[in-house]
Amino acid sequence: MHEVTLCICKLLYKISNWLVWRHGRSAISKGKAYIVGAYEHPTRRADTLSVARIHADVAKGALEDAGLSLGDIDGYFCAGDAPGLGAASMIEYLGLKVRHMDATDCGGSAPILHVAHAAQAIAMGKCDVALVTLGGRPRAAGASLALRAADGDAPELQFEAPYAPLTQNLYALVARRHMHEFGTSSEQLAWIKVAASHHAQHNVNAMLRRVVTVEEVVNSPLVADPLHRLDCCVISDGGGAVIVARGEIARSLDRPRVKIIGSGEAPKNAGAGKLDLSYSAAAFSGPIAFAEAGITPADIKYASIYDSFTITVLVQLEDLGFCPKGEGGRFVADGNLISGIGKLPFNTDGGGLCNNHPANRGGITKIIEAVRHLRAEAHPQVQVANCDLAIASGIGGALAARHVAATLILERD
C-alpha cells in the first residue's frame, strides 16, 4: 500500500475509534430498530405438536400481534432448537423469503443475542423486518436436563465427560463458590423462587402457580447440592417469537413501540485453567449494553433475568450492576424482586422457575415479558407503572463452564 493511502487509512481508523468511544460501541444500530411483535406459545406440554409446528405457531402469533404478514419478513433468526438444518429447514417449512439469516447458537440466551443481531442487520440495511423464533418439546419427548449428545470432536469432551457434569451440578458449583466467597445462603437463593412464584400465581399458563415459601424451597430435595429441586426451572414445551423492524415500519404499525437502545454479548469459559466462578459473562455483556443505551441499572423499571436456576439470577443481578458483587443474596431477600413490593420487579410471568422454559431455553420468554411491560400489557397484578425502561438478560450454556451472556436494553418510544 502507498504511504499516503496508509496514512489516510490510519486517520480514518482513529476517527472511527473516537466515534465509537464518543457514541458507544454499536452506535450504528442504537435506536434504529424496534420490537413490533411478540408472542408466547400457551402450551406447556406439546404432545400433539411437532417442534417445527411450534416454531410456526409462534411466528404466526408474533406476526398477528405486530399486524404484519408473512411476506413482510425478510430476515430470520433461530438457534439450535430449530430442527433439521436450522434456519434453512425452518425457512423452508415456514415459507419465508429472506435476504438475511443468522442461526447463532449459544444456548438459552440465543434469542436475546438474535434481537441484537437483527437490530444490527436492520441498521446495516441487510433486512427490514426480522423474525426470531424459539420452540421445543423436551417435556413431551421425555428429555432430561442432561447436556446435549456428545460431540466427539469437542476438544473439552474427554476432559469433562468422565466426571459426569450435568446442567444441574454445573450451576451448583457456582452456587457453592458464591456461598464460600460471599456468605450467600440457601434461604437468600430461595427468595428468588419465592418472588417468581408470587408472579406466577397470576399467569394462567404458568406450570407452577402456587406461591411457595423460603422454607418450602430449602426443604425441597437436594438436586445437586447446594441447589434444591425448587431452585431449578421447570421442564416445559412451548416457545415464543418476536418481530424486529426498522423505525419507519414500526411507526406505521398500530402497536406501542419498543425501541432497542442497547445490547451486549459475551462468552466466558474455564479459561484454560484460570477459573473464577465469582462472576458470569453478564459482567461483560451488561456494561456494554448499558454504555450503548446511555443509562444505568438504577434507571431500569423492570428486569427479565434468565432463571435456569436461582443462582443464575443472583450472579447476573450482581454482574449487571443492580447491586455490588457479593451483595446479591441480601439484594434478593425479603421480596425485593416481587412486583409491587420490591425495588426491582423481575420475571413477572413467573419466569423459567415457575412459568415456562420452552426447549430448555429461556431467552425468548425474557424478551416477551419485557415487551409486555413496556406496552403496559403485563398482567395488571404485576404490571410496573410507567415502565419506560426494561432489561432482558440471559445466560446460555453452563454457568461453571462455557456460557454466553446476552443483554438487551429496551425503551418505550
Add this chain to the structure above:
Amino acid sequence: MVSVGKRKIAAPSPHPETEEYWRAAAAGRLLLKRCLACGEPHHYPRAICPFCLSADTTWIEASGRGRIYSYSTMGVAEAAYTLAYVTLEEGVTMLTNIVDCAECELRVGLQVKVVFEPCDGGQPVPMFAPA
C-alpha cells in the same frame, strides 16, 4: 457425606494431541501442558497455547496436590458422585470428581491429591481424594 461414586465412568476418547496425557494417566502421572514461549501452564491440554498461540508447548508433570475450589454432590446412595473444580499447586484449575471421601467433610479449600480411577474400559482417569 457420601461422595464415592459407584457410577460407570465414561471412557475418554483421546485425540492425537492428547494421547500422551492418557498414557501418563495410565502410569499414574497427571500431566499439564506448559507453553515454552510465554511460560503459562494450561488445562485441558492443547497443542497450541491458548494464551499466546505458540505451538511450542510441552508436557509437565503436576505434583498432583491441590485444593477444592468448588464441589457439588449429586445423586443418591450408590449413584452419588461429587463433581468439583480442583486448583492444583501449579495454579491451574481442573474439572474432576472427588472420591474416597465417605468419612470426610467436603469443603472448599480442602487439600486433595490425585488418584486414578478406572473408567468403563479400564483407562485410569485422574480424580482427587483428601490428602
